[in-house]
Amino acid sequence: MNGWDVELIVARDGREQRAAARDTTRGRFRRVRGGIYVLADDVAELRTEDLHLVAMRALATASDRPILFSHWSAGVGHELAMIGNHLGTVHITVEExxxxxxxxxxxxxxxVLDEEVVEVGGLLLTTMGRTVVDIAGASTFEEGVVVADAALASGLSQGMLEQAIELAGPRRSWRRIAEVAQFADGDSGSAGESVSRVTMRDLGLRPVLQHKLFDRAGLIGKADFWFPDEEVAAEFDGLVKFLDPRFAAKGGGRKAYDEKVREDRGRRVTKGWARWGWVEGRSARLLGPILRAAGVRIPRLVR
Structure with a gap:
């Protein structure tokens, strides 16, 4: 089940509200906001993003006027990868x-202009481009790149992103927004890869993304990062790759085995190979030595 599928239970009068309160006390219901509940079992194993979507739907249901969801809430609605702790509250945009x-x-x-609003699943969201602009303007460069990369990978064109910046108008953070848009790349395959690209930028590196590797048997696969001068391949590995059924349909063990076979083939056609996770990907001090050990020349090694 996901956040769109969860049934919202609306308690409209005092009798229904008292009954819902009793069911909440017994653990059968969970209160989302005043007068709106869900079955506790329906949301027990939902991801943070899906729980946030349920909260968005509840707000739209409870409100007596249209609600425009924006920023990180719109990012959830558009199913964009995001990082940071911004989903503890629902984000909306108003003009007054x-x-x-x-x-x-x-x-x-x-x-917000009419052309900056789109309806998704019955909810009003800022468009994908406007959502990128809002998040980039209200967060760090790293967080902005993650969502911008995800938007481009989802079909937003660079031209559409530039148009969204123009439509949004002047912001105090316009310089960071422009830098995010210029750096964004739809070939980045995950939030972890986007974060790693930002860290590598700090090291003075701009690798090729999603480089295809071949041997005599054919296509080995795509390396997340490729350094052509040194012929070094590099990959970001998050736990989700091995634990989430969406990416490891045959189980984590089989996924790990397949990755090992792919890497063994890849090492025979490259001069170096590097892997890292979230901790290293967010630290130039940690990622730099990993890349250097694989053979990558680093212009700005951070100690």
Whole structure:
């Protein structure tokens, strides 16, 4: 089950609300917001993003006026990869400061044009391009690159992103937004790869993304990163690759074995191979030595 499939149970009058409160006490229901509940079993194993989507749907149901979801909430609606702890509250955009006050809601005050709004699953969201602009303007460069890469990988063109920046208008953070848009690359395959690219930029590196490797048997696969001068392949590995059924349909053990076979083949046609995870990918001090040990020349090694 996902956040779209969870049934919202609306308690409309005092009798229904008392009954829902009793079921909540007994553990059968879970309260989402005033007067709106879900079956506890339906949400017991949902991801953070799906729980956030349930909260968005509940707010839209409870509100007596249209709600425009933006920033990280719109990112959830568009199913974009994101990092950072921003999903503890629902994000909306309003044009008047007095309209932004709801419980468990963060209100952002910006003008929004009609062409910057799209309906997804019955919810009003800022468009994918506007969502990238909003997140890039309100977060770090790293967080902005993650969502911008994901948007480009989902079909947003570079031209559409540039148009979204123009439509959004001047921001105090316009320089960071422009830098994110310029650096973004739809060939980045995951949030971990995007974060690693930002770290490698700090090291003075701009590798080729998703480079195909071949041997006599044919295609070995794509290396996340390729350094052509040194002929070194490199990969980011997060736990999700091995534990999430979406990426390891035959189980984590089989996925690990297949990765080992692929890497063994890849090592025979390259001069170096490097792997790392989240901790190293977010630290130039840790990632630099890993790449250097694999044979990559690093212009700005951080100690």
């Amino acid at each position: 400061a007095g309209d932004r006050y709801f419980r468990q809601v963060t209100g952002h005050v910006f003008s």
